[in-house]
Structures are given as structure tokens and as C-alpha cells.
Amino acid sequence: MAFNHNDHYHRLLLRQVPPEAQRGLDVGCGTGLFARRLAARGLDVDAVDPSEEVIAAAPAIDGVRFVQADITAMPLPKGRYDFISCLASLHHMPFGTVSGLREALAPGGVLAVLGCYRGSSWSDHLVSAAAVPVNAAARLALSGRPAASPVQAPVATASMTLDEVRSQAADLLPGAGIRRLLFWRYLLVHRN
Ligand SMILES: C[S@@+](CC[C@H](N)C(=O)[O-])C[C@H]1O[C@@H](n2cnc3c(N)ncnc32)[C@H](O)[C@@H]1O
Numbered sequence: 001m002a003f004n005h006n007d008h009y010h011r012l013l014l015r016q017v018p019p020e021a022q023r024g025l026d027v028g029c030g031t032g033l034f035a036r037r038l039a040a041r042g043l044d045v046d047a048v049d050p051s052e053e054v055i056a057a058a059p060a061i062d063g064v065r066f067v068q069a070d071i072t073a074m075p076l077p078k079g080r081y082d083f084i085s086c087l088a089s090l091h092h093m094p095f096g097t098v099s100g101l102r103e104a105l106a107p108g109g110v111l112a113v114l115g116c117y118r119g120s121s122w123s124d125h126l127v128s129a130a131a132v133p134v135n136a137a138a139r140l141a142l143s144g145r146p147a148a149s150p151v152q153a154p155v156a157t158a159s160m161t162l163d164e165v166r167s168q169a170a171d172l173l174p175g176a177g178i179r180r181l182l183f184w185r186y187l188l189v190h191r192n
């Protein structure tokens with residue numbers, strides 16, 4: 001099925017990239033579609049994922065350095081990146097991982113998380129119910145199109161609710177903006 005909730009939000013995420021950004025880090029890059037889009041914007045990108053399969057399937061391109069690694073075990077250079085993205089990957093790791101990512105931001109740098117959360121409240125269920133028919137229509141409209149990659153990146157079920165994400169972000173990323181998106185995702189943006 002060509003409609004992918006993460007890919008759908010690429011344009012929104014690209015709008016968070018600071019205009020003068022030069023160095024990017026994509027955490028949990030999968031087969032690298034978003035990292036390649038960052039490179040197309042002129043960023044020099046480190047794209048990290050522990051899955052051997054997705055890194056092997058990621059097409060090589062100038063401007064993207066694919067690294068097979070667990071970000072939580074990687075020493076990250078402090079103050080290096082102008083833009084750090086995590087697309088549907090933060091819930092695979094402890095939320096506290098954002099502290100290391102924050103420290104890796106250059107002055108003026110942006111951390112953008114497209115996050116998955118566990119639905120629990122009435123508003124979660126209401127938004128989910130609204131998303132179902134839109135999702136079905138989008139899938140139908142794109143049903144003839146091929147998927148971006150034949151290799152599926154590992155997935156995991158989110159354990160944190162949106163309220164828990166907000167609460168932990170308030171401690172670890174003070175000032176970060178978080179907003180709920182339609183397709184079972186949130187957008188967190190933290191500016192250094
Ligand atoms: C649902 S996939 C999303 C892939 C890609 N970002 C996208 O939007 O299609 C989550 C990715 O996070 C990666 N991941 C899981 N744990 C990780 C970790 N500790 N460090 C870096 N990446 C991780 C998985 O291997 C997987 O490729």
C-alpha cells in the first residue's frame with residue numbers, strides 16, 4: 001500500500017529545518033527516504049538505524065552517511081547538528097534518549113520528532129475515529145502506486161500516551177512544542 005503515515009508528514013517535517021542548516025541526523029532512518037530528502041535540501045546527513053536489513057536496502061546517495069547502530073549506545077558529538085529528526089522511531093527507545101539528541105544540537109538547531117503514542121483518552125479515540133475514513137480514502141486513492149521501498153522497517157507498539165510524552169518533554173525539552181496530528185502521530189519540535 002503506497003499510503004504511509006510517516007512519509008505523509010515529510011513536508012511538514014522539512015518545514016522545521018532551519019534555513020541555514022548544514023548538518024543533519026536522522027534517527028531510526030529505516031531505508032532512508034527522509035534522509036535522502038534532507039540531503040536533497042543540501043544537508044550533510046548521518047542516518048542511523050540498528051537494523052542490518054534496512055541499512056542494506058537503503059540506496060546510497062551523496063550527502064547521506066548510513067550508519068548501522070543503536071542511537072542509545074552511540075556517543076553523539078555535542079553541538080554538531082543543525083537538524084535532528086526521529087520519524088516513528090522514538091517509541092522504540094527510552095524517551096530519555098532525547099536528552100542526548102538535544103545536546104547534539106548546534107546553537108539554533110532543531111530536534112523534530114514525528115512520534116507515535118498509545119491512545120487512551122476520549123480525545124485520542126475521537127481523533128482516531130476521524131482518521132479512519134480519511135486513511136481509507138487516502139489508501140484507496142494511492143492504491144496503484146508502488147511502496148517507496150520493498151523492505152519494511154521494524155515497527156513497535158507505542159507504550160507512552162500523549163499526556164506522558166508531554167510530561168516527559170516538559171522535563172527534558174523545556175519549551176518544546178507538541179501537537180497532535182491526524183494519523184496517530186504527534187509532532188514535537190524543540191529549538192536549541
Ligand atoms: C517504524 S520504523 C520508521 C523508519 C523510518 N524513520 C520511516 O519513517 O519510515 C522505526 C525505525 O527505528 C529503528 N530503531 C529502533 N530502535 C532504534 C535505536 N535504538 N536507534 C536507532 N534506530 C532505532 C528501527 O530499526 C526502525 O527502522
